[in-house]
Amino acid sequence: MSQSTTPSLYAAREPIFPRRVSGKFRTLKWAIMAVTLGIYYLTPWIRWDRGPELPDQAVLVDMAGRRFFFFWIEIWPHEFYFVAGLLIMAGLGLFLFTSALGRVWCGYACPQTVWTDLFILTERWVEGDRNARVRLWNAPWSLNKARLRLTKWAIWLAIGVATGGAWVFYFADAPTLLRELVAGQAHPVAYGTVLTLTATTFLFGGFFREQICIYACPWPRIQSAMMDEETITIGYRDWRGEPRGKASKARAAAGQPPAFRAQEAALASGAVTFAGVEPVAAGVAAAPRLVGDCVDCMACVNVCPMGIDIRNGQQMECITCGLCIDACDEVMDKLGRERGLIDYFTLKDEQVERAGGKAKKIWRHILRPRTILYTGLWSLVGVGLIVALFIRPAIEVDVSPVRNPLYITLSDGTIRNAYDLRIRNKHGEERRFSLSYSAEADLDVAVEGAENGIITVPADQTGDARVYVEASPGSTAAEAGRTDLRLWITDLADAERASVDTLFNGKAD
Known part of the structure; x- marks a missing residue:
């Protein structure tokens, strides 16, 4: 009795060993990698005077104070709409x-791509270029193989530690935290964060490179909705x-009769198309096309960090990094042929070129209704955030009436309401505030424990403060149910004012 075997849905990872390549896109990737890594690692060390109460750090996430500092910008918890706006701008920008x-973010600026490039660079320094790494991978274990692997892993681990260390420096004073980390005196959360980010950087950049892009990241599946034939x-x-x-066949084709060379020229110029073997334009004898410009050297495949063959068409795994273009152009230069066999272009341009036409200018592909709409929305959100940032006040006040009880009656018949007042001082130095009110009735205002009614608030x-508002016996406010009340605070340093509206509860309430 035979048993059917259920096929496995698991496919083991095929290791990818990208070959070194030079060219304009590889140079661009090096430049972007240097800038992005430089920003990430160095930003926590930029100093910025924040007064005596906070670390002098330009970019700081103050978890204890629930605030975010970015140079001269300070975001408080109730201003989270700034963060939400930035996230919306990031999404629209993507x-x-x-x-x-296309996927230029994935190919040039995504953290997974940047750190993978850094890890591959380290791997190439230690183990050699593609062929050497392939031989080492297939070789049995030896002292030399173990030495190279341990050296590579040690450098990867150091990069991971630096990555995790840079991250925690955004949440505390960087020089102080570094000393505490080295001395073993830092908070366990700091060590746990560094350990977690070290492990993820080591594994994602070293062992799960393309799997993260293919399986873990949702963007390859979403991008199809963002792209069209003009992308x-x-x-x-x-x-x-x-x-x-x-290439040997191509050189042999150069010695063919004029009729054959005329056909080749017609095909190359786009005067005709073909699928396998087709005749050419009228007046040229039909002849089979022996060879195209692709010499099947596999250079485009060997340099691809995702290990795909772009000649099979656009694929989900492609991150459009441009390395295959550099590799192909290098081969075309050696063969004396025109560059651009593999290139950045649109599906519509490909159809036009195939028919012998001329591709549109790049700016005409970029400036179209969809991209103009995205740009408009992105700009609208950005302008809104900038306006909100510049019109927000440097001091703010909130009030919460004490509800239990709504009021109390003193021995002389005076009606008293109590309020909890909160003053936010967004200045970098201590400020003193005076309290006043405006209402359609005579009231008395007092601040509990404050000398002369002056409230002092430390920097940032x-x-x-507990505020008491009283109405004398028989007054309009005391006898009425509710009286509109506006409390004012005045900054004694620059006379800036802020107000908040509330209600005074009388006996008729």
């Missing part, structure tokens, strides 16, 4: 760049490259 230029992305001009052949902090 939509904009993807609809215009500039990487593609292979198969009408020019096919059928593939070795919230000050609390």
Whole structure:
């Protein structure tokens, strides 16, 4: 009795060993990697005077005070809409760049891509270029293989530690925290965070490189909704490259009769198209096309960090990093052929070129209704945040009436209401505030424990005060149910004022 075998849905990872390549896109990736890593590692060390109460750090996430500092900008908990606005701008920006230029974020600026490039660079320094790494991978374990692997892993681990260490420096004074980490005196949360980020950087950048992009990241599946036939992305001009052949065959084709060379010129210029073998324009004898520009050297595959063959068409795994373009252009230069067999272009341009037409200018692909809409929305949110940032006050006040009881009657018949007042001082120095009121009735205002009714609030902090508002016996406010009341605070340093509206509860309430 035979048993059917259920096929496994698991596919083991095939290791990828990208070959070193040089060119304009590789240079661009090096530059972006240097800038992004420099910003990440160095930003916590930029100093900024924040007064005596806070670390002198330009970018700081103050978890204890529930605030975020970015140079001269300070975001308080109730101003989270600034963070929400930035996240919306980031999303719209991602939509904009993807609809215009494909997955340029993934190929050039995504943290997974940046750290993977750094890890591959380390791997190449230690173990050599592609062929050497392939040989080492297939070789049996030896002292030399163990030495190279341990050296590579040690450097990866150091990069991971630096990554986790840089992250925790954003949440405390960087020089102080560094001394505490080295001395073993830092908070366990700091060590736990560094350990977690070290492990994830080590594993994601070293062992799970392309799996993160293919399986863990949702963007490859979302990007198809952002792209259309006008999106500039990487593609292979198969009408020019096919059928593939070795360079020796291409050189042999150069010695063919004029009729054959005329056909080749017609095909190369786009005067005709083909699928396998097709005749050419009228007046040229029909002849099979022996070889296209692609010499099947596999250079585009060998440099791809995702291990795909772009000649098979656009694929979900492609991060449009441009390295295959550099590799192909290098081969075309050696063969004396025109660059651009693999290039950035649009599907519409490919169809036009195949028919012998001329591709549109890049700016005409970028400036179209979809990208203009995204740009407009992105700009609208950005302008709104800037306006909100500049019009927000430097002092704010909130009030909470004490509800139990609503009021009390003193021995002489005076009606008293109590309020909890909160003053936010967003200045970098201590400020003193006086309290006053405006209402359609005569009231008395007093601050509990404050000399002369002056409330002192430390720099970049919230000050609390208990305020009593009283109405004399028989007065309008005392006899009425509710009286509108506005409390004012005045900064004694620069006379800036802020107010908050509330109610005074009388006996008729």
